[in-house]
Amino acid sequence: MLETTVIIPNFNGMKYLDDCLSSLYACEDTSFPVIVVDNGSTDGSAAFIRRRFPAVKLICFPENRGFCGAVNAGILAAATPYVILLNNDTTVSRKFVSYLTKAVCENERFFSAGAKMVTMKDPQVIDDAGDYYCAFGWAFARGKGKNERRYQKPCNIFAACAGAAIYRRDILLELGLFDEAHFAYLEDIDIGYRARLHGYSNRFAPEAVVRHVGSAVSGSRYNAFKVRLSSRNSVYLIGKNMPFLQILLNFPFLFAGFFLKYLFFMKKGLGGIYARGIWEGLRMSFSESGRARRAACRNVPLSVYLRLEGELLYNLFIRRIFY
Numbered sequence: 001m002l003e004t005t006v007i008i009p010n011f012n013g014m015k016y017l018d019d020c021l022s023s024l025y026a027c028e029d030t031s032f033p034v035i036v037v038d039n040g041s042t043d044g045s046a047a048f049i050r051r052r053f054p055a056v057k058l059i060c061f062p063e064n065r066g067f068c069g070a071v072n073a074g075i076l077a078a079a080t081p082y083v084i085l086l087n088n089d090t091t092v093s094r095k096f097v098s099y100l101t102k103a104v105c106e107n108e109r110f111f112s113a114g115a116k117m118v119t120m121k122d123p124q125v126i127d128d129a130g131d132y133y134c135a136f137g138w139a140f141a142r143g144k145g146k147n148e149r150r151y152q153k154p155c156n157i158f159a160a161c162a163g164a165a166i167y168r169r170d171i172l173l174e175l176g177l178f179d180e181a182h183f184a185y186l187e188d189i190d191i192g193y194r195a196r197l198h199g200y201s202n203r204f205a206p207e208a209v210v211r212h213v214g215s216a217v218s219g220s221r222y223n224a225f226k227v228r229l230s231s232r233n234s235v236y237l238i239g240k241n242m243p244f245l246q247i248l249l250n251f252p253f254l255f256a257g258f259f260l261k262y263l264f265f266m267k268k269g270l271g272g273i274y275a276r277g278i279w280e281g282l283r284m285s286f287s288e289s290g291r292a293r294r295a296a297c298r299n300v301p302l303s304v305y306l307r308l309e310g311e312l313l314y315n316l317f318i319r320r321i322f323y
Helices: 014-025 044-053 065-078 096-105 169-177 187-197 224-241 243-267 271-285 288-295 302-322
Strands: 004-010 035-039 057-061 081-086 088-092 111-119 126-128 131-133 138-141 155-157 164-168 201-210
Touching: 004 065, 004 096, 014 044, 014 088, 035 044, 035 065, 035 155, 044 057, 057 187, 065 081, 065 169, 065 302, 081 096, 081 169, 096 111, 096 138, 096 201, 111 187, 126 138, 131 187, 131 302, 138 187, 164 169, 164 201, 169 187, 187 201, 187 224, 187 302, 224 243, 224 271, 224 288, 243 271, 271 288
Parallel strands: 004 035, 004 081, 035 057, 111 201
Antiparallel strands: 081 164, 088 201, 111 126, 111 164, 131 138, 155 201
């Protein structure tokens, strides 16, 4: 029985697709299905895939539905118990699929497992060794910019980076898939957060190594598109996953976190964009769909919220400094 399907969202990423798909088909076991979901690319991506990689199942949208819309379509089209989400600007190690599948299968309560992502330019440098979330309302990549040799052991993480991670498909369906209102950015923190609220865990799988270019779609680390969506989604994420009393408890930290980021983006000439994103996030949180998402977590035991609150504080004061 086939266990794992690899799903690659694509938007005008033809210059990366050959390397990405070639590395997948160079894996020691290539029996896994591959689905590419194209978000209305205009660079000939779809035609290139049909010609160069005919074994790939191609799903084409006439417009850009964002990362979430693309991967959800791939997840629904998959027929395996596990799905790997993979960015198009990556190349993978030979045992990438088998290592990730092995990692998530170690415990039935593991919802996801994230790969060790290193930079394409220098594979000795970590791009992401698991994602964390803290009481400032900030998400951050563990180990970013540090030597990859420091990250050799499997461990629990807050959430897996969806740029290279495996998920249990049945739990994704249970949680309602990725929230397409996010479009892109922080959707992996959100789904990982929801899984944690429902008693599941997320893992880091260091044997599964991926080289990553980064910002292939948005074009740069800081730009108006990315800043607006990230700030909007950071507020929306809080509104969905934290009950009112937890928001009240964390308000001094959240205010400080958002204010510091506003100052940071002001210096880059993006302060207005960041503030507009926050306002949009507040509106989304109080929208009908936002309230419906929040309602899904009403039956979460208090002990789970207390444990997660302790983790948010620990991530703020300890992990941000030492990890």
